Amino acid sequence: MRSVILLSGGIDSAVCLAMWSGEKICLGIDYGQPHVRELDHAAAIAQHYEVPFETIKLPAMVKTNDVVFGCRNFAFIGIAAAYAAANDCDHVVVGSNASDWERFPDCRPEFTRTVAKCLEIASYPVRLATPIIRMTKTEVVNLGRKLAVPLEQTRSCYADTETPCGACLACEVRERAGA
Numbered sequence: 001m002r003s004v005i006l007l008s009g010g011i012d013s014a015v016c017l018a019m020w021s022g023e024k025i026c027l028g029i030d031y032g033q034p035h036v037r038e039l040d041h042a043a044a045i046a047q048h049y050e051v052p053f054e055t056i057k058l059p060a061m062v063k064t065n066d067v068v069f070g071c072r073n074f075a076f077i078g079i080a081a082a083y084a085a086a087n088d089c090d091h092v093v094v095g096s097n098a099s100d101w102e103r104f105p106d107c108r109p110e111f112t113r114t115v116a117k118c119l120e121i122a123s124y125p126v127r128l129a130t131p132i133i134r135m136t137k138t139e140v141v142n143l144g145r146k147l148a149v150p151l152e153q154t155r156s157c158y159a160d161t162e163t164p165c166g167a168c169l170a171c172e173v174r175e176r177a178g179a
Contacts, residue, residue, distance in 0.1 A: 003091040003129070004084040006076055007046060007053065009038030010156045010170075011149075011179055012095030014045045015140050016131055018147040020093050026053040027083055029076050031069065032060025034160045035170070041155040048150055056083070073106035077115050077128060084126040093129045099137035099173060109133055137177035144179075151179050 001022035007013045008028065017026065026046040028039045039055055046053035056079060064070040073094065080092040100107035109130075116128040132140050144151050156174040157164035164171050 001091065002084075002087070002089040003093050004080050004087070004089050005051075005093045006080050006095070007042040008095070009041035009043075009045065009154060010095070011137070011144060011151060011154045011174065011177075012097055012132060012140055013042070014095075014149050014151070014154050015144045015147065016093050016095040017045065017049055017051065018144070018149045019131060020129070022090075024049075024051045025087060025089065026051050027080055028053065028055040029079065030055055030057040031072065031075075032058070033069070035155075035158045037160065038155045038157075041153060044153050045150065048153060071106065073104075073111070074115065077112075081119055081124055081126045081128070085124055089126065091127050091129045093131065095132060095140075096130050097132045097135050097137060097140050099140075099177070103169070107133075137173055141177045141179045154179075 003020060003022055003024050005017045005024050005026045007017060007026040028042045030036055030039060043053050061069045077092060084092050096107035112130045119126055119128060156170040158168040158170050159165035
């Protein structure tokens with residue numbers, strides 16, 4: 001089994017990388033996000049696990065509110081599925097979790113089920129996997145510790161600063177989860 005792991009540099013995708021078995025390729029997406037520094041962390045995490053990492057650059061996406069980029073995961077999954085098919089991979093692995101459901105509509109199970117069904121209907125040879133989708137951020141952090149994920153190498157911050165700001169939504173969620 002070969003899989004593409006969408007690796008953002010945050011905790012969720014790092015845990016997915018650690019828990020997913022088989023041969024893996026990590027894919028980062030540069031979409032003009034202000035927190036593009038996370039991709040440096042993604043590269044370091046991929047290097048830690050000795051897994052290839054590639055970044056695809058897209059035109060800048062537009063926010064639909066203070067933190068949501070409209071259809072972001074829809075676009076990412078489509079790109080990752082095309083990348084997976086071109087690289088003879090069986091799965092695309094996405095790190096959506098239950099703590100994201102309220103704020104991010106494209107992290108919800110009904111969304112990922114629908115996208116997975118679209119891939120199936122289109123006869124793509126790629127399946128979508130969301131192994132932590134029913135876990136809270138705290139549960140993901142605890143699993144990361146159990147799997148010895150280098151959480152200190154991950155970054156969850158929406159600010160374009162050298163060190164995490166500690167005040168944005170991503171920093172607050174990370175702190176509440178105990179990371």
